[in-house]
Amino acid sequence: MLRAQIYLEVREVSYRPPGTELSLLNAVTFSLPEKSFGLIFGQSGSGKTTLLQLLAGLSRPTSGSITIQRYGNDGNPNQSPEPLPSERVGIVFQFPERYFVADNVLDEVTFGWPRQKSDIKMKEHLALRLQRAINWVGLNGILLDKDPHSLSGGYKRRLALAIQLVQIPDLLILDEPLAGLDWKARADVVKLLKHLKKELTILVVSHDLKELAPLVDRSWRMEMGGILREEPLPVQFHEFGFVPSKSDAP
Numbered sequence: 001m002l003r004a005q006i007y008l009e010v011r012e013v014s015y016r017p018p019g020t021e022l023s024l025l026n027a028v029t030f031s032l033p034e035k036s037f038g039l040i041f042g043q044s045g046s047g048k049t050t051l052l053q054l055l056a057g058l059s060r061p062t063s064g065s066i067t068i069q070r071y072g073n074d075g076n077p078n079q080s081p082e083p084l085p086s087e088r089v090g091i092v093f094q095f096p097e098r099y100f101v102a103d104n105v106l107d108e109v110t111f112g113w114p115r116q117k118s119d120i121k122m123k124e125h126l127a128l129r130l131q132r133a134i135n136w137v138g139l140n141g142i143l144l145d146k147d148p149h150s151l152s153g154g155y156k157r158r159l160a161l162a163i164q165l166v167q168i169p170d171l172l173i174l175d176e177p178l179a180g181l182d183w184k185a186r187a188d189v190v191k192l193l194k195h196l197k198k199e200l201t202i203l204v205v206s207h208d209l210k211e212l213a214p215l216v217d218r219s220w221r222m223e224m225g226g227i228l229r230e231e232p233l234p235v236q237f238h239e240f241g242f243v244p245s246k247s248d249a250p
């Protein structure tokens, strides 16, 4: 049975940085249903980060569209697509801990929030959002007055996620979320992403295909020249520790 669903839809998006003749993305087209996990992989320099920056609204496509489309139970679009609002997109860049600015966890998560003038209702609303984000990423056991730089690698990534989740994004974008972490922290982040996927649409750029594969609903390879093609992950069962027994052999 079909059910109503919302899709992120990227149509024929091309991008040429202002003042250059070089096209970094060429007619990129894909769609991702809400509350699913998309993974983009491909060679270094193929344009993956450039695409994420466009999705986050940090730069604008030279042509093409990035929209939200709602479909009804009959599988037909409900109305015309709406532009993806950048304030509903959270993005965590590679090595987010390098950009921490505050000297305690609370200030890092609430950086830029109004401090004095907000009314009680607004303060309560912000406190609820903060609590939700902190609980979501499992930072509730951590003292909020701790120096973010003193946290372990895995907890720094949780904090980076909380900073985005506090804005209650519809789409969470992650650029190489496992890069630079030890095996335990990587396993921790994968577990956390599995949990977040129940509530959010997540789009990840990564080279860590093996570890992320169990979460992935849709995957695309970015080829040099900024061309995106849907492609299942090139991961074999044996890479997950599955060794066929003799009776399983064809």
Ligand SMILES: Nc1ncnc2c1ncn2[C@@H]1O[C@H](COP(=O)(O)OP(=O)(O)OP(=O)(O)O)[C@@H](O)[C@H]1O
Residues within 6 Å of the ligand: 017, 020, 022, 024, 042, 043, 044, 045, 046, 047, 048, 049, 050, 051
């Ligand atoms: N503003 C710019 N002007 C010109 N070239 C750029 C600009 N930004 C990025 N590039 C080039 O565009 C190409 C794509 O870069 P991008 O960072 O998107 O690739 P990537 O697939 O994310 O690579 P990696 O996996 O190494 O992060 C690279 O060759 C990069 O040097």
